[in-house]
Amino acid sequence: MPSVKDLRERIRSLKNTQQITKAMKQVAAAKIRRAEAAQKQARPYADTLSEMLRDLMAAVTTVDHPFMKPGNANAPLGVILMTADKGLAGAFNSNVIRAGEHFAAGKNVAWYTVGIKARNAVRRAGHGDRPTWVLNAPSKIDVAREVAKRVTDDFVNGRISGITLISSKLISMLSQKPETRALVPIVADVLPNGSAGHTEADASRRGAVEFAPSPEFVLSRLLPKYLEFTIFSAMLETDAAFFAAQLLAMNNATDNAGKLIDELTIQMNNARQAAITKELLEIVGGAEALVNG
Amino acid sequence: MASTIPFKLITPTKVVFEGDAELVIAVTTEGEEGILPRHAPFLAALKPGVLRANVQSDGKSERLELATSEGFMQALPDRVTVLVDEALHFDDIDVAATRDELAKATDPTAIAFAQAKLRLVGSQA
Structure with a gap:
């Protein structure tokens, strides 16, 4: 049985841990609010972009854009694996990484990584130095542009056969799931379709939209932006999902530490009581021996 | 009072301007294009340039000038929307x-x- 002193030490260190997890929880809660605000601010752009894309897709007949054609079939498939930079968020990063491994099994894959954890996983798997970016950059849109530019270059020059993005989807505060999306080459059904309430007005409008200089040209400008923005919004979502996962993980850690502290406190009290009882018995025994002697 | 049309200028990170405009002039790949209220449905690609608009604020007409990078301009009968990578004030x-x-x-x-x-x-x- 551990001594009272040992137990007291353990309780103290647990209390320190609990303080740290509690602080991290509060930080995560604050950061998730910021991440969600950033997501919200990107919403108008996303909505307008999809709306324009819908109008264009309805108007174009043929598009001479590399994104709309199958890539070099002999080249590996380009996969962008996106995680957070840091851990301490439960299985958040490893879920995405596992989804990536699962997806890549049996395929010839060229990796691109966003987030330090993804980079490390790809290195550990022995793929060497692949292009990588950090998630937590001062300007996420600039990073998204760089990523988009790099994968577009590789795709257009036949170094990869397509572009797939694996990142985290924030389902709710309690649940995040890895999501795999094929971005390029663009298949018609990947593009956003008319959502409810929009379709009627769209249909009547479409025939008359005038494109300058031509719908094909505007679309060829819009597709790269669409890729850029998809990567950007995935980064925002990964960010928000990460803090949600961290909030949950830290909440659990704080609770667990609390339970352990309670258990150890009872053990310590028992041990102290046992020691006192034993001492008393010794004193009483000693006194009786004196009286009888 | 001149007639106006709801006008929005949006970048990926924020809505730079939202309000009523009397006139929006942007630099498309084909040259400058001015949009007045009740313009026919129109969608164009923009190249970097100076976007100008006459907007209403507190009932007064005001000049809005911004340096914008690549993007798109969409005019619909009931609104004008400009999407650009970046839009900067003076x-x-x-x-x-x-x-x-x-x-x-x-x-x-x-x-x-x-x-x-x-x-x-x-x-x-």
Whole structure:
């Protein structure tokens, strides 16, 4: 049985841990609010972009854009694996990484990584130095542009056969799931379709939209932006999902530490009581021996 | 009072302007294009340049001028929406940094955007 002193030490260190997890929880809660605000601010752009894309897709007949054609079939498939930079968020990063491994099994894959954890996983798997970016950059849109530019270059020059993005989807505060999306080459059904309430007005409008200089040209400008923005919004979502996962993980850690502290406190009290009882018995025994002697 | 149309200027990170405009002039790949209220449905690609608009604020007409990078302009009978990568006000532009950028830039879009920023500063200085 551990001594009272040992137990007291353990309780103290647990209390320190609990303080740290509690602080991290509060930080995560604050950061998730910021991440969600950033997501919200990107919403108008996303909505307008999809709306324009819908109008264009309805108007174009043929598009001479590399994104709309199958890539070099002999080249590996380009996969962008996106995680957070840091851990301490439960299985958040490893879920995405596992989804990536699962997806890549049996395929010839060229990796691109966003987030330090993804980079490390790809290195550990022995793929060497692949292009990588950090998630937590001062300007996420600039990073998204760089990523988009790099994968577009590789795709257009036949170094990869397509572009797939694996990142985290924030389902709710309690649940995040890895999501795999094929971005390029663009298949018609990947593009956003008319959502409810929009379709009627769209249909009547479409025939008359005038494109300058031509719908094909505007679309060829819009597709790269669409890729850029998809990567950007995935980064925002990964960010928000990460803090949600961290909030949950830290909440659990704080609770667990609390339970352990309670258990150890009872053990310590028992041990102290046992020691006192034993001492008393010794004193009483000693006194009786004196009286009888 | 001139007739107006709801006008929104949006970048990936924020809505730069939202309000009523009497006139919006943007630089499309085909040249400058001015949009008045009740314009026919229209969608064009924009190149970097100075976007100008006459907007209403507190019932008064005001001139809005911004340096914008690549993007798109959509005009519908009931609204005008401009999507750009970046849109900067006169106050947001650091002239020295922009000159630096211009000297280093190799990408035609970056060069055109830097030039647009300087043009905006020049027109207001």
